Amino acid sequence: MKIPGMKGCRNFYRKCCNMRYQEVRKGRFLHRPNRFVAQVELNGKVETVHVKNTGRCRELLPEGAEVYLEHADHPGRRTQWDLIAVKKGKRLINMDSQIPNRVVEEWIDAGHLFPDKTKVQREYSYGESRIDLYVETPEKRILIEVKGVTLEESGRVLFPDAPSQRAIKHMKELQRAVKEGYEAYLFFVVQMKGVEYLIPNVETHPEFARTLLESKEAGVRILAYDCEVTKDSIFLRQEVPVIETVSLLYGMAEPVADWYEAHRRDLPWRRKPEPYGVWVSEIMLQQTRVEAVKRYYERFMEELPSVASLAKAEEDTLLKLWEGLGYYNRVRNMQTAARTIMEDHGGSFPSSYEEIRKLKGIGTYTAGAISAFAYGIAKPAVDGNVLRVITRYLAMEEDIGNPGVKKKIEQLLEDVIPKGRASAFGQGLIEIGALVCLPVGTPKCADCPLQEQCLGRKRDLLDRLPLKKKEKKEG
Numbered sequence: 001m002k003i004p005g006m007k008g009c010r011n012f013y014r015k016c017c018n019m020r021y022q023e024v025r026k027g028r029f030l031h032r033p034n035r036f037v038a039q040v041e042l043n044g045k046v047e048t049v050h051v052k053n054t055g056r057c058r059e060l061l062p063e064g065a066e067v068y069l070e071h072a073d074h075p076g077r078r079t080q081w082d083l084i085a086v087k088k089g090k091r092l093i094n095m096d097s098q099i100p101n102r103v104v105e106e107w108i109d110a111g112h113l114f115p116d117k118t119k120v121q122r123e124y125s126y127g128e129s130r131i132d133l134y135v136e137t138p139e140k141r142i143l144i145e146v147k148g149v150t151l152e153e154s155g156r157v158l159f160p161d162a163p164s165q166r167a168i169k170h171m172k173e174l175q176r177a178v179k180e181g182y183e184a185y186l187f188f189v190v191q192m193k194g195v196e197y198l199i200p201n202v203e204t205h206p207e208f209a210r211t212l213l214e215s216k217e218a219g220v221r222i223l224a225y226d227c228e229v230t231k232d233s234i235f236l237r238q239e240v241p242v243i244e245t246v247s248l249l250y251g252m253a254e255p256v257a258d259w260y261e262a263h264r265r266d267l268p269w270r271r272k273p274e275p276y277g278v279w280v281s282e283i284m285l286q287q288t289r290v291e292a293v294k295r296y297y298e299r300f301m302e303e304l305p306s307v308a309s310l311a312k313a314e315e316d317t318l319l320k321l322w323e324g325l326g327y328y329n330r331v332r333n334m335q336t337a338a339r340t341i342m343e344d345h346g347g348s349f350p351s352s353y354e355e356i357r358k359l360k361g362i363g364t365y366t367a368g369a370i371s372a373f374a375y376g377i378a379k380p381a382v383d384g385n386v387l388r389v390i391t392r393y394l395a396m397e398e399d400i401g402n403p404g405v406k407k408k409i410e411q412l413l414e415d416v417i418p419k420g421r422a423s424a425f426g427q428g429l430i431e432i433g434a435l436v437c438l439p440v441g442t443p444k445c446a447d448c449p450l451q452e453q454c455l456g457r458k459r460d461l462l463d464r465l466p467l468k469k470k471e472k473k474e475g
């Protein structure tokens with residue numbers, strides 16, 4: 001296949017095709033007067049270059065960014081260079097919007113996904129749209145719409161970076177195609193390497209997120225691959241998980257907070273939440289049932305009502321107050337943390353998530369709980385209850401014992417915490433897990449504020465979720 005300005009390499013590298021650019025130079029991005037061109041400093045001179053991506057890419061092109069330009073052999077064109085890639089931190093991001101469908105075509109051509117294909121055709125007219133690729137096998141007719149992804153935030157990628165009615169139209173066409181007997185794919189090419197997962201950009205385009213989920217439910221296959229990107233090449237690397245259910249999380253936020261306000265249990269540490277009390281209760285609750293913790297909590301708070309009193313308490317007193325709760329390291333760590341607060345924070349409980357997280361014995365859950373419940377900071381508190389509710393709600397068939405899954409859920413929840421309601425939302429999820437979405441026996445879905453949208457319930461997966469793989473026995 002010949003592509004103007006690019007060699008489609010037929011030597012398979014890591015079993016993938018390798019799209020190569022020719023005559024590439026490094027430059028420094030200055031500014032972008034309009035969507036089509038940019039000013040770049042190249043060899044000490046300011047050049048006007050063509051931007052091979054008409055998307056906004058605002059986050060990608062800050063002034064001074066290291067960019068890569070390909071010499072464009074187009075006689076008569078005003079600009080002689082095309083901007084094809086940009087360095088963001090350590091990551092090189094290809095931003096050539098013409099490349100994703102070519103990369104996928106080459107990759108399929110090379111025998112991936114449909115090894116028995118008999119035909120691959122570009123720009124296939126279907127309904128009111130042109131779908132990027134049409135593939136035929138002896139048994140199937142396949143439509144593939146390809147989308148390039150360049151927006152990265154904290155190791156995950158989002159699509160789209162600006163509202164895209166075109167993408168909606170394509171997804172509707174793919175849904176129709178499935179009904180007519182085609183196999184249909186939405187194929188995201190993540191134009192960078194090593195991202196954790198892809199989510200629809202709900203805040204930028206909620207309709208896209210809803211339609212993506214609807215497409216998946218309608219049988220459209222959603223795939224994403226990241227790419228090995230160098231300054232002069234790009235090729236598909238490995239599959240990236242797509243969490244197309246994210247829009248459901250946005251839909252759950254206010255109902256969870258409302259439900260909590262109407263149904264919460266009256267617990268001593270909830271009456272007047274302040275950081276010290278939330279901290280003590282959360283540490284006690286780590287291994288003990290709520291009912292049992294109540295009296296320990298009240299006694300502890302009476303004896304040691306402040307960080308200062310905890311910092312200077314005798315060990316005997318501490319152990320006596322903790323007797324029956326077990327895991328004495330928890331209270332020893334608390335005392336160490338209380339002393340740190342006295343020495344490093346002048347006796348005031350730290351008021352940022354990051355500072356709280358640094359204290360001895362405080363992990364992401366407890367730091368999130370203190371931040372959200374006592375200070376109203378928009379941080380999630382993800383414990384076993386929350387993992388169970390979320391994996392059931394999103395029908396996530398992933399091992400909740402895997403720290404990566406917990407991290408992903410924390411990150412997803414942080415995005416959806418309703419403004420000013422971090423405490424009600426965070427405690428609501430925990431309360432639903434404790435009272436409704438039970439760990440043992442049948443969850444009480446009829447009492448759950450999430451029953452209408454819950455995918456685990458709709459897909460009849462509740463006897464399997466949450467998924468917890470058994471640890472391998474040693475020896």
Ligand code: SF4
Nearest residue numbers: 437443445448451454
């Ligand atoms: S509907 Fe049922 S399974 Fe889903 S979150 Fe609620 S209680 Fe859990």
